[in-house]
Amino acid sequence: MSNVLVIDVGSQSMRGIIFDDRGNLLIKEQVKYEPYKSKHNGFVEESADHYFDVMCQITRALRDKAPELLDSVIAMSVDTFRDTAVLLDENNTPIRDCILWSDQRKAAVNYKQLPLFTRFCLKLVGMDGAIKAIRKKIKTRWVQLNEPELWSKVHKVVHISVYLNYRLTGNLTDSYAATIGLQPFDYKKRKWHTKNALLFPVYEVPLDMMVPVCNPGDEIGTISEEIAQLSGLPVGLKVIASGSDKGCETLGNGCVGSNVASVSFGTASSIQFSTKKYFEPEPFMPAYPSVLKNYYNPETQIFRGYWMISWFKQNFAEIFVERAKQTGKSVEELMNEEIDNIPAGCDGLVLQPFWQAGLTTPEARGAIIGFSDFHSRAHMYRAIIEGIDFALREALERMERRGKQKIDYITISGGGSQSDIICQIAADIFGRPVKRAQTYETTGLGAAMVTFMSQGVFKDEQEAVDKMVRYTKTFTPNPATAKVYDDIFYNIYLKMYRKLRKFYKHLEK
Numbered sequence: 001m002s003n004v005l006v007i008d009v010g011s012q013s014m015r016g017i018i019f020d021d022r023g024n025l026l027i028k029e030q031v032k033y034e035p036y037k038s039k040h041n042g043f044v045e046e047s048a049d050h051y052f053d054v055m056c057q058i059t060r061a062l063r064d065k066a067p068e069l070l071d072s073v074i075a076m077s078v079d080t081f082r083d084t085a086v087l088l089d090e091n092n093t094p095i096r097d098c099i100l101w102s103d104q105r106k107a108a109v110n111y112k113q114l115p116l117f118t119r120f121c122l123k124l125v126g127m128d129g130a131i132k133a134i135r136k137k138i139k140t141r142w143v144q145l146n147e148p149e150l151w152s153k154v155h156k157v158v159h160i161s162v163y164l165n166y167r168l169t170g171n172l173t174d175s176y177a178a179t180i181g182l183q184p185f186d187y188k189k190r191k192w193h194t195k196n197a198l199l200f201p202v203y204e205v206p207l208d209m210m211v212p213v214c215n216p217g218d219e220i221g222t223i224s225e226e227i228a229q230l231s232g233l234p235v236g237l238k239v240i241a242s243g244s245d246k247g248c249e250t251l252g253n254g255c256v257g258s259n260v261a262s263v264s265f266g267t268a269s270s271i272q273f274s275t276k277k278y279f280e281p282e283p284f285m286p287a288y289p290s291v292l293k294n295y296y297n298p299e300t301q302i303f304r305g306y307w308m309i310s311w312f313k314q315n316f317a318e319i320f321v322e323r324a325k326q327t328g329k330s331v332e333e334l335m336n337e338e339i340d341n342i343p344a345g346c347d348g349l350v351l352q353p354f355w356q357a358g359l360t361t362p363e364a365r366g367a368i369i370g371f372s373d374f375h376s377r378a379h380m381y382r383a384i385i386e387g388i389d390f391a392l393r394e395a396l397e398r399m400e401r402r403g404k405q406k407i408d409y410i411t412i413s414g415g416g417s418q419s420d421i422i423c424q425i426a427a428d429i430f431g432r433p434v435k436r437a438q439t440y441e442t443t444g445l446g447a448a449m450v451t452f453m454s455q456g457v458f459k460d461e462q463e464a465v466d467k468m469v470r471y472t473k474t475f476t477p478n479p480a481t482a483k484v485y486d487d488i489f490y491n492i493y494l495k496m497y498r499k500l501r502k503f504y505k506h507l508e509k
Helices: 048-065 067-071 116-124 128-137 139-146 160-169 225-231 245-252 307-316 319-327 331-339 377-403 420-430 442-454 461-468 479-508
Strands: 003-009 013-020 025-032 073-080 086-088 156-158 219-222 238-240 260-265 269-273 299-302 350-352 367-369 409-413 434-437 471-475
Touching: 003 048, 003 160, 003 245, 003 442, 013 048, 013 442, 025 048, 048 067, 048 160, 048 225, 067 073, 073 160, 073 245, 073 442, 086 160, 116 128, 156 160, 160 219, 160 225, 160 238, 238 442, 245 260, 245 269, 245 442, 245 461, 260 377, 269 377, 299 377, 307 331, 307 377, 319 331, 331 377, 331 420, 350 377, 350 479, 367 479, 377 420, 377 479, 409 420, 420 434, 420 471, 420 479, 442 461
Parallel strands: 003 073, 073 238, 260 409, 409 434
Antiparallel strands: 003 013, 013 025, 086 156, 219 238, 260 269, 269 299, 350 367, 434 471
16 A cells, blocks of 8 residues: 655635545645735735745645555655746745736737737638737736836746645756746647747747646655755655645546546536647647646636635625534535525526636626526525526537547545535536546646556556445436427527627727
């Protein structure tokens, strides 16, 4: 029996978890962050060193609680959220707080600054609108324009995973499966763009600011005596490259076959599946490299996903706070109980969950239609859940068509997956069985599987899944309910964006 340690760096909390090679969670230590604060609406920043400090807090707690268990681990890995800009000086010291993936600031950029040939090609394939939207969201470009003196000191631009690996090992690198964000990276070839690449000018960042990437499962380095004293980690412990949180989550859900998709009901909700064939999940959007070598993860993401549950709870569910204290249940559990009596389709209330626009739909906003005087708080809450599922179903069917890949069942993870009623709604909307794994910590489980494979514990990904992933419950679609959702999906939901788009564009002004 072997054990590994995973540090799972999430948007709202960080976890340190030790798994054994049978998928059993042996111990977990979790720290929730203080709410992000910003001087400006839409700005989301945090100190990169704050994440390292929290990591050390977690590993020291593991040392205090289970020293023999911590000493038993054969290797460790760090997985993190994606698309985060950490700007380092020539000493690899952060020169400002990192800008997180959920940040909504926009850079004022001139599209005509791009080379004429690039603009011509993008216009020819209808990609010019998407590229204009992407350029506004490039974090490094915003710093260049708004903090030029600071930008002049930047030596390297890295993701938070690279920086944490550097603090642990002294080596500035991570796997290509973690290199996901608005940087000049060629996802199909799993390497940085060359200067001659069509899309390289879009990012306006020098190639020498990028760092080397390695394969998932490669050893990045080991824990030194200095870091061991700081963190409580064993001296000489191997640090293994894994990948992004979503990629690890997909593997942790057991999603390696061609007929299964992974749905994440996390802060950002997404749908992915695994394929050895590269294809764009939607026009001009890349498939991301998987944490499994020779695989890709086509994905569509709802940026604000189950963050909307927190938004709803904060703004509309204060009544449950006191009741939660009295019953010992969480606010989410009480809200889920309330929607059990709301019929499928919320008595005509339909929601489009674009509380934050996507890269290919930059003008999109959230919308709720169908209000009547009998609609209640519970109707709104269920409409959020249904709206997220409708958006993910639309994405899945598009990816099936583009990839010529038939998905027979869904595996599910993230905060929402803990609720039976939410899982049943998903099964009814997708019209396919939904399976829930044995642990809520599927992201950490996926990173653990990569780490075990790197040490030769498993010969391949299928053996890792067979030994470490177990499904504890399957939710089967109810035919009558699925028929109601099909009607709403095809006759209302799929038409909403097209009908509302002109209004969104006007609101954007």
